[in-house]
Amino acid sequence: xxxxxxxxxxxxxxxxxxxAACGNSxxxxxxxxxxxxxxxxAIWDNIQLxxxxxxxxxFTDETGIKVEFQVLPWDQYWTLLEAGAQGGELPDVFWxxxxxxxxxxxxxxxxxxxxxxxxxxxxxxxxYYADIAELYQLNEKIxxxxxxxxxxxxxxxKKMFDDAGIEYPDETxxxxxxxxxxxxxxxxxxxxxxxAIPAIFNQDGYYNLIFDMGGYIVSDDKTKSGWDDPxxxxxxxxxxxxxVTTSMPTQEIMGESTPDVLFGSGKIAMTLQxxxxxxxxxxxxxxxxxxxxAVLPMAEDGTRKSIYNGLGWAAAADxxxxxxxxxLIEYFGTEEAQKKQAELxxxxxxxxxxxxxxxxxxxxxxxxxxxDMTKDMEIRPYTRNTKIWEDYSQDVMKRVYMNExxxxxxxxxxxxxxxxxxxxx
Numbered sequence: 001x002x003x004x005x006x007x008x009x010x011x012x013x014x015x016x017x018x019x020a021a022c023g024n025s026x027x028x029x030x031x032x033x034x035x036x037x038x039x040x041x042a043i044w045d046n047i048q049l050x051x052x053x054x055x056x057x058x059f060t061d062e063t064g065i066k067v068e069f070q071v072l073p074w075d076q077y078w079t080l081l082e083a084g085a086q087g088g089e090l091p092d093v094f095w096x097x098x099x100x101x102x103x104x105x106x107x108x109x110x111x112x113x114x115x116x117x118x119x120x121x122x123x124x125x126x127x128y129y130a131d132i133a134e135l136y137q138l139n140e141k142i143x144x145x146x147x148x149x150x151x152x153x154x155x156x157x158k159k160m161f162d163d164a165g166i167e168y169p170d171e172t173x174x175x176x177x178x179x180x181x182x183x184x185x186x187x188x189x190x191x192x193x194x195x196a197i198p199a200i201f202n203q204d205g206y207y208n209l210i211f212d213m214g215g216y217i218v219s220d221d222k223t224k225s226g227w228d229d230p231x232x233x234x235x236x237x238x239x240x241x242x243x244v245t246t247s248m249p250t251q252e253i254m255g256e257s258t259p260d261v262l263f264g265s266g267k268i269a270m271t272l273q274x275x276x277x278x279x280x281x282x283x284x285x286x287x288x289x290x291x292x293x294a295v296l297p298m299a300e301d302g303t304r305k306s307i308y309n310g311l312g313w314a315a316a317a318d319x320x321x322x323x324x325x326x327x328l329i330e331y332f333g334t335e336e337a338q339k340k341q342a343e344l345x346x347x348x349x350x351x352x353x354x355x356x357x358x359x360x361x362x363x364x365x366x367x368x369x370x371x372d373m374t375k376d377m378e379i380r381p382y383t384r385n386t387k388i389w390e391d392y393s394q395d396v397m398k399r400v401y402m403n404e405x406x407x408x409x410x411x412x413x414x415x416x417x418x419x420x421x422x423x424x425x
Contacts, residue, residue, distance in 0.1 A: 037324055038066040042091040044077040047279040051346035058340070059331045065324050085109045090316035092325045096144045098135045098309055102384040105136070110143040111315040116326050117142055122334050128350045131379040132310035144312025145333035146350030148341070150275045151306040151373040152204050152296060154178075159290040160185055160192065160269040169270070169294035171372075175209060175238075178270070178297040182247035185269040194247030195270045196262050198254040199397035202390070203380050204274045207307045210235045212299040217381035223422060227393070228415035233408050240400065240407045251401040263287065272296070275348055275370045282362050293369045306373035309380040310350050384425040389418040 043052070049071055056067035070091065072080060078100065084090035085107070096104065104110050117123050125133050128146040136144035156169050164185060169178075182194025197205040207217065215232030218225060226232050248254070249262070259271040264284040273281065281287050298304035313332050315325040331337055338351035345361030348370065359367040383389070393414045400410040 037064075037321070038068050039092040039321065039324055039328055040068055040070060041328070042070045042072065042077065042080065042094040044072055044074050044095065045276070046071045047283075048346050051341065051344035054344060055332070055337050055340055055346075056328075058337070059328060062331070063324075063327060065327065067328065084316070090319065092319055092321050093313060093315050093328050095147065096136060096312040096314040098380055098382045099386045099390065101136055101144070101312065102138065102382065102386070104314075105138040105141075105143045106384060108317055111317045111319065111322055111325070112141050112143060113145065113315075113326065113329070114140075114142045116330070117145075120330055122330055127335070127352055128333075129310065129352060131308075131377075132312075132350050135310065135379070135382070136312040136314070144314040145329050147311040147313050147332065148347040148350050149308055149310035149355075150348060151308050151370045151377065152208055152272055152274055153306075153369040153373055154270060154294045154296050155263060155273050155281070155287075155291055156270045156294060157263070157266070157268075157291050160266075168292070169297075171295055171298075173294070173297045174300055175212065175297045176242075176300070179242040179247070182243060182270060186247045190249075192266075193249050193262075193268045195243065195272075196248050196254055196259040196268045197243065197272060198259065199251055199401045200394040201259070201272070202394070203307045203309060204272050204277075206236065206239055207378075207381070208272070208296055208305055209239055211305040211307065211378050212297075212303045213238070218383060218418070218422075222383045225389075225415040225418035225422065227411045227418060233411045236411055237407050244401060251398055263291070266290070275367075278362060278365070278367065278370075279345065282365065288364055291365075293366045295369045295372050304373075304376055306377050307380050308374075308377040383422055385421055389414070389421045392417050392421075 041056070043049070049069060053067075053069060056069070060066055077095075081090060081094065081104075085104070090109075096110065117125065123145065125142070129149055132146045132149050133142075136142065136146070154169055158168065161168055166181060166184065169181075178195075185194040186192065210217065210232050213231055213235035215229050215235045216226035217232075249268075254262075257267075259268065260273065260277055260281060262268045263271045264281065264287050266286060281291075296304055296306060313329040315322060315329060319325055333351070335351050335354065338349035339354040339357060341347060342349045342354050342356075342358035343361065345358060348355040348358045355371060359371050361367070396405075396410045396414050399405050400407050405413070
């Protein structure tokens with residue numbers, strides 16, 4: 001697979017997708033007059049919408065510039081952006097994710113914010129987690145302001161633990177404890193399972209275990225896959241033998257119902273979930289009544305890693321309204337807006353020192369567990385073409401889960417494909 005082919009595959013989109021919803025219709029264009037500006041903002045998480053609207057209203061009160069949000073499901077969101085990148089029009093402001101950021105920056109799709117940040121009195125990149133900021137930088141240029149960051153923690157069903165006479169998870173738990181407890185909480189008749197970690201769950205699944213046990217996914221210089229590293233294979237073999245085959249629903253069941261759905265319906269006792277899932281889970285009455293959160297298990301040597309990531313606020317390089325788009329991005333990145341994002345419980349915020357307020361936003365749960373996981377974080381593995389090799393790795397893991405190939409065969413297969421993909425970058 002050649003680089004041009006990879007880019008073509010990733011950027012080729014349904015150009016027939018209507019862009020009117022992005023605020024680019026004739027009516028909206030007519031509205032773009034001085035003093036009566038409306039910026040279109042695209043996101044993919046409807047649960048964050050109300051809080052972001054409240055923050056955007058503060059921006060409107062301050063500047064007179066109106067903000068209109070469009071929420072799309074994940075897949076449709078990237079189809080929309082790819083259609084715009086292919087020759088249509090992009091929203092004025094939008095979220096960027098590490099899986100796609102390298103490619104979008106490399107293809108000059110995102111607005112270069114470097115000079116604007118340097119001249120800004122409100123933005124200092126030192127105030128954000130460095131790893132998150134670097135996700136949106138290329139060739140010493142900055143293309144997005146960090147929006148948030150996330151960590152992974154362990155949700156558990158208190159009722160199931162109580163009924164089984166098992167103490168709740170705490171900071172003393174190892175992965176061995178996790179596996180043993182998951183087995184005890186699996187009934188064997190399909191009514192209840194100890195946990196559910198689908199083949200496609202990496203950041204909020206087996207990546208954390210791999211790093212705890214000394215493995216890795218991609219080398220620090222982004223030139224080599226770590227899937228065939230002996231420690232990675234050892235970790236995944238342990239995971240398959242002690243968790244996948246003993247305490248989890250089948251891949252088919254997990255393909256039909258995600259872990260949060262299984263957890264929220266009382267089908268599984270434990271689940272690894274990213275902090276971005278808190279707002280969704282707390283809307284479930286069963287979860288609110290019966291469940292809580294603990295830190296992740298640790299390796300036998302005390303290593304307790306959390307794979308973390310973060311979104312960025314970006315704008316289109318060829319946008320028609322880049323100056324006001326920058327004003328909104330700049331405002332979203334201020335300490336004031338980031339602190340409010342945390343206080344409203346939208347997400348943890350990328351601006352360092354503001355997320356303590358987030359931990360207090362849902363007192364019914366121990367959200368402090370997510371903040372405790374910041375003590376030893378690893379940035380979500382990425383390269384320029386993360387989407388290519390990550391999709392492949394998930395497909396291979398599905399085959400492993402369904403016992404079509406061994407875990408070692410799967411890991412080595414992923415490594416070979418990933419190394420080829422990286423070489424073509």
